[in-house]
Amino acid sequence: MTAPGTPPPQSGPPAGSLLARSARYAGLVGAVLLTVAGYLGGALPDAPLGATPVSIWRAPGGPATLTCWLVGTALLVGAWWSLRAGAPSTRWAYVTAGLWALPLLVAPPLGSRDVYSYACQGWTYAHGIDPYAVGVAATGCPWVDAVAPIWRDTPAPYGPVFVLLAALAVGLGGGLNGTVALLRVIAVAGLLLAVLCLPGLARAAGVPTRRAAWLALAGPLVGVHLVAGAHNDAVMLGLLLCGLLIVVRRPGRPSALLLAGVLLGLAVTVKASAVVVAPFAALAALHGRYTVRALVRDGSWLAGGLLAALLVTSALSGLGFGWVGGLTHSGDSEQWTSPPTAVGFVVDYAGALVGRDPQAVPVVRAVALLLLVGALVVLWWRAWRALRALDHTPQPVARFRVALHGAALALVAVVVLSPVFHPWYATWPLALLALTAAGTTWFVLPAAAAAFLALPDGTNLARFTKAPGALAMTALLLTVLVRILRRSQRR
Template sequence: MPRPAVVRYSGLAGSVSLAVAAWLGGATNPWQPTVTPGTIFAGDNGVLLPLAWLVGTGLLIAAWVLGVRAVPSARWAYVTAGLWMLPLLAFLPLGSYDAYSYACQGWQQSAGLDPYAGGVDLLGCPWADAVAPTWRDAPAPYGPLFLVLAGIAAKTSSLAGTLVGLRVIALIGIALIAVSLPVLARRGNVPLGRAVWLVLACPLVPIHLISGAHNDALMVGLMVAGLALAVTRKGWAAGALLGLAVAVKATAVVVVPFALLLMLDRRMRPVDNSGSPSEAPVDNSAVLSPSTRSVAPVPGRAGEAVANGPKISAAPAAAWRAIVALVGGLLIALGVVSLVSGRGLGWVTALSGSGVSVQWTSLPTAIGMTIDLVGPDAVPVTRVIGIVALAVVLAYLWWRARQRDALLYAGYALAATVLLAPVFHPWYAFWPLAVLGATLHQHLRWLVVPCAVASALCLPDGYNLALAVKTQGAVAMTAFIVYFAWKSVHEAKNRAAERRRADHDLHRLSRPDA
């Protein structure tokens, strides 16, 4: 097991090295031709920039992966994660030019223009030449809350001041995650130190959420805080925070049905020998599926358990109160911030512009790109199929979550959203990590490995390495999907056959002459 000090300061060295890379070749104003593998091998970028990026990324990822088994305490994990963020605060954005798009959208909002009506090509912006060419004609695909906050940041009237404001917004999101993790980890029965390490020390945080100032930090922070309040059954407050999360990015709406299940999750609080209540989980199906059968105990007054029996006549009323509180809080928060921004619901129609990027890192897009090699343009079709499949998967996960851990299944729902969405950017991998890191007990490699790979995908100023192997990546991803589907069907058949054999053997043993 590596020493905690080695893990901490190896990661810190990696963060400092990445700060050097950001200083030498981060996303700059004005936009410049992107640093690519070709320019690196041609020597156009010198030696120090690619070396600083390679060493920094490698050290940060290695320290995070090895540190999963070296976390001595939650406090140590919090401090270490904070140390890794510090070096990147004062330098150019890493991994993306999106911060400049945010800055221009904030300037448009503060100037009384409608960022949902068009991009910087149409509406203008004093820093338009810093926006990546791909997004110069795209309207803002973000919610009204983020526009209001970006507009406040742009009030400084300088690009540097606006970037500082955007990083402060990202830090607020990270702080919300930090204060919410203890509640989620306790609910998921996961050691807090490990949860903090998996979530906050992930290289995606310093590279993309802090240095890149992506608004995903605020969206995830509000979303996680809303889930934490749902765990404690503070319905109106949970709904309000989830509404604010949706008002940053619409993706947060995925967890709302699971937050409702958390609100309905009743826990028996029997009285122990000392007279103090203690928690023990019970079946929540009594609240979700009213019937007249005998059910597990639900909370009574003063920590007393309610006896088994058909005592669930109040369950529908409790369910409706939870629904009204959560949904009411969400709609009120979303409505208020829409009115304050002055943009109404115009951001909903602007969401379609986010699909301009076509990369094989999105599963549906990869399948469409592979079909394109031998036939007509299939990407739009496979993307629609992916969205339909996502809706089915989300409904299935919610149904399963009724009798299981709703918080864990909220993480699964976010993972499904990332996998089946039309577009994937590396920082999207943080969405499920923020929940699964505090709830998942086993198979952590399925959580750690994708996030580690995603952390290394972008070169300093935003070139995605997936672009260098576009065709090969699409074919490989499609082959993986086919193999995974075949393996899933094969294992399902094997399990069904084993159950049939077991039932047959049991039937034979139960016969009188056996």
């Protein structure tokens, strides 16, 4: 990982090169194969739940389903990886990402059944029931059988804006299929908003737009989970990038910062994890010298807009802040893909060897959340000090890059230290790292690996690799910590 003020490389292959042509069409073939796998054994409403990789393989068409899925994922990942230094041009990146998305737009839900949870939560609200008070199983939702069993008794963990959007999809959809289709339209609208904002943010950070667009939009996690899976993370990212664009375009202007704060607040009311970006957006909002007085002056407009969005949406929806309590249920799923959970598993395994049951997972998760708070404070303080050092820099590019890179690392910390991790969570930091990071391998490689964690019907492979996965994740975590400590000592 390089310093945030370091610009990324400016090179990319020609559009007519063999590498570019091979990547484009290999990825397209991969997207088509994933769509075929979806129709053979995707997360269809009436698909059997609780499947395992073995049962999927033995099912009619199972070998074809898994073969299409694995080969398609490998092609999509390989094509994305091959151009990680940058696409030939911005237009080429957009056209290729759109080409890959076309088959996935007409695929059934892939990699997760969360879209059915969204539908039932929207149905619950549309029928006058508080989705933050009860799980969808207790509300009479007619589509509850399509929801993954683990989430049927869980209150909604999403903010009021997304609940309203889900209820709108239910009202206009006329049934489950129509609702799912409209939820996908909403997710794609969020991605299109991100598409519009990326060029401006890339210019503000001094990054080639062709690289930022490729890394942020063409990745397999975006196509599979945000387009085909219709995850609400797409809406959060679109609002987040739009708010940040206004901040870097109009720093120091109260009306612009108020609007940017509203957009960031709306992102938070879709998914609460977006809130960690706000303190770094306040750094980017400063105009002139970096002083505490300027931070209070410009940051207060941003904070005012964010708080107004939270208060107004919570009041207008009639749901208040009940959604905050729903966040506590997001960790009901225990999987080794979350580093704190993996460490807790390993401690429990070690205790079992000596005849004890430490029940370490909740403890390690709590410690990780404390570490997260500390990490966010340190990242903000480092960004503040770096910006103070750049106080007399005439060009704003380096200043914006420092603030945006701090926001990207804050999202990395959230993903790494949260009690649960799902593959689509990697799209949060990916979008901002594409705008700021000089090196790419350190964050592209984990995102590529995460693409292989789920099967088309939503079966998570982490469920069936608990012990080896926990040991591998813990070993990886220790290796990274050792490297960080050694680097700190050398400095």
